[in-house]
Amino acid sequence: MIVGKRSFRLSAIAMALVVWLPSGGASAAAPAPVAPVAAVAQPALTGMAAELRTLAITAAAVTTRTPRPYDERDWLARFYVARAYAPAWQDRGYKQAGAAIALLQNASLHGLSPAEYNADGLARQLADPASRTSARFDAAMTQAMLHYLADLRVGRVRSEYHTTLPDPRLTKTDPVDQLRLALLSQRLDQAVAASEPRIPLYRRVMATLATYRKLAEQPFTALPPLPEGVKKLDPGAPYPGAAILRARLIQLGDLSATAPAEPPASAGIYTAALAEGVKHFQSRHALNDDGVIGAGTLSALNVPLARRVRQLELGLERLRWLPDFPDGRLIAVNLPSFRLWALELGPGAKNPLIEMRVIVGAALKTPTPLFVGSMRYVEFNPYWNVPRSIEKGEIIPKLARDHGYLSKNEMELVPLGGGAPVSVVDAETLDGLRAGQYRVRQRPGPRNALGAVKFAMPNTDNIYLHSTSAQSLFKRGRRDLSHGCIRVENPIGLAKFVFGDQPQMTPETIETLMKPAPMKTVSLKKPIPVVLFYSTAVTDREGLALFPEDVYKRDPALEKALKVRSDAIAQAH
Known part of the structure; x- marks a missing residue:
């Protein structure tokens, strides 16, 4: 205990x-x-x-x-x-x-x-x-x-x-x-x-666990591993593991079992049909879904099904950690799979209502923390108040080399003691920034790091959800790229969800508010719980098993804690 x-x-x-x-x-x-x-x-x-x-x-x-x-x-x-x-x-x-x-x-x-x-x-x-x-x-x-x-x-x-x-x-x-x-x-x-747990994800992961247990028990599970040593395999290239790859993709549901067999002439070839199955597999494993087999894709394909079963078991444990949520709307973000779900809890709810890709904190420097917050208001065309850690680590060194950095990036210094913002930096103001007499903020506009909208959930870690102008980043498989906040792929869809009980916030009104204009803050009629959780195995709204990489390396610590418990209970019995 x-x-x-x-x-x-x-x-x-x-x-x-x-x-x-x-x-x-x-x-x-x-x-x-x-x-x-x-x-x-x-x-x-x-x-x-x-x-x-x-x-x-x-x-x-x-x-x-x-x-x-x-x-x-x-x-x-x-x-x-x-x-x-x-x-x-x-x-x-x-x-x-x-x-x-x-x-x-x-x-x-x-x-x-x-x-x-x-x-x-x-x-x-x-x-x-x-x-x-x-x-x-x-x-x-x-x-x-x-x-x-x-x-x-x-x-x-x-x-x-x-x-x-x-x-x-x-x-x-x-x-x-x-x-x-x-x-x-x-x-x-x-x-x-x-x-x-009441969260709908739990039952979906339970169903996936049952499926993978059956897969792990079937005779054809003992497929030999795919040949190693592949650096880059494009469609059309010779590949001695093509037959094994086809069997593996069918086994995992990434290629239809009724797909026509490859013609004899394609034996030993990584065909376009196989590449389509690989793209589907890559998407489920948070890999670049380009159909090109590299070291990461090959490694994921060779993970034993028993390991996938264990990941699903750990996923259920983590879902049991979540607090009780009341009936109503809920936003859940799974950090390693870079996914957001907008859910409705309660009798008769159909879930999830929305699913989208997200970008989370970089594993090496700024991992996004796990927490439960409450979304209370939305800022359209927000200012970006730069965290002090980014000021020290990035902004101040850049200003020291280029005093025009602020104006080039639509930024300004706000005196903490009051007064007008400063855009021109000299040695004196730079020293004041180092001493904490100013804070840096970025003005609303197309260059703003938060994009057109910020979904605020006040917390001590200063974490929130926001849009971004860098939409191309959502095409990447691994998306731990931010300073800790959550960038959302479909901000308009999320805004429509959070304002779903406010008739005056019509889709047309939301889209208008997201166009360049002075910042406007709109409070939510009722706060919406937001949970940031972590699981290397989860199930999406189509019932597909997602097995992202353990980007924050949390699985070993959980395995260790569970082993300590099971060993102690075994001794007691």
Whole structure:
């Protein structure tokens, strides 16, 4: 459990247990109980009830940390005290236990490991008449299901979005309450479904994971790797791996299985038909989709399908990190795949409404941070207020060499103490800029780095979405090219989406506002959540699997954190 200092409050549940528990009580992460039990005149417990109470006390008294992103020490106590320590899984025929074990054994559908919930071990105990009637089996079943519901809700390791306990998602949707109600209704599957992330991307990635698992199990998966050593292969050139390439493209869905076979004369040739399949593959893998096979394309084609399966599992974990979003509009940007989705959450929503390419922060110098923001207003024909880091690293050195740099780039210095902007730079003003007495901004216009529109979501990192005049950059496969902000391919489409509930902001009005003119700020009627997340495996709106490069090198750290957790749980079992 990843916690700071162990801090307990005396909740109603703790009061109910005061005659049994050592000093302390329920965890600070525990929500208020559903049905408090009086702290006086507790009846003596015997048999399985007494054993369950002892197991709950023991779990609550644990002081060591476990590698989970939540504090579950009081969960057994809160679950069983509300039942007066009656067992939960001893119904006739053990129907509920069987249903729970089936769910745990299918945890892999979510990219989770059934072994981490001891699914097979619990199945063996259920098959043993002596084991299944024990208090330990009952408590173990409860703990496994609580962990499963919590892992679906918040992920297995701490995310970039929730760094302190308690996690508000587990306070809002308490796994203890979920399990209690699911047992009463005999619908454990509904509790599992309610714990999944609500963002539509999650279900799409689940479907892709199932597809790739089947691909990885098929006999023709064992295709030999494509011949290495290719520096540049253009259509029409001889290629000894042409037959393997065709089979690989068909296997991955980038070339139709019903595509006509190549004529004998084309054997060993990288044909135009194969090049079309390669273009499709390149587009899915954030490569330049020109149909030319180079080292990057060849490397991606040779990635084992088992690795793709693992990437999808990591992708589901990262989607579980996302916070809860209310019904309504949502903008999601996956940084490594350089894609933006405009979504609608809620019953009957058809998603995504918009999908477009984006440009993100450069991996080596200015990677875009992961965060959740709230878009609140849009600036048409905005000024670009140059960040101090760019002033120091780029603008000041260029001004030192060329005092006319500002005027050439429609820039000016704004005195921080007040006063008119300065466009002419001499040694004195340059020294003042170095000392922080001025800030640099670029005036609206065709040379402005933000283009015609800026989508503002106030945050400490000064990250926002904006248009750009450099549209040709969107043709590149790898697009980590910015100073950290997000450049969007279709700013007009995005503006129409964010103003969708403001009738006065017609498409014609938006297009007019984006024409050269003085800056104008328009507030959104209702703020729109914006999430910047990171996944090297995701599924687009056409159901195509996207496997971009791990440009920010985040996958190894996640793999390490998950291994620490799985190793610790394996030792506990």
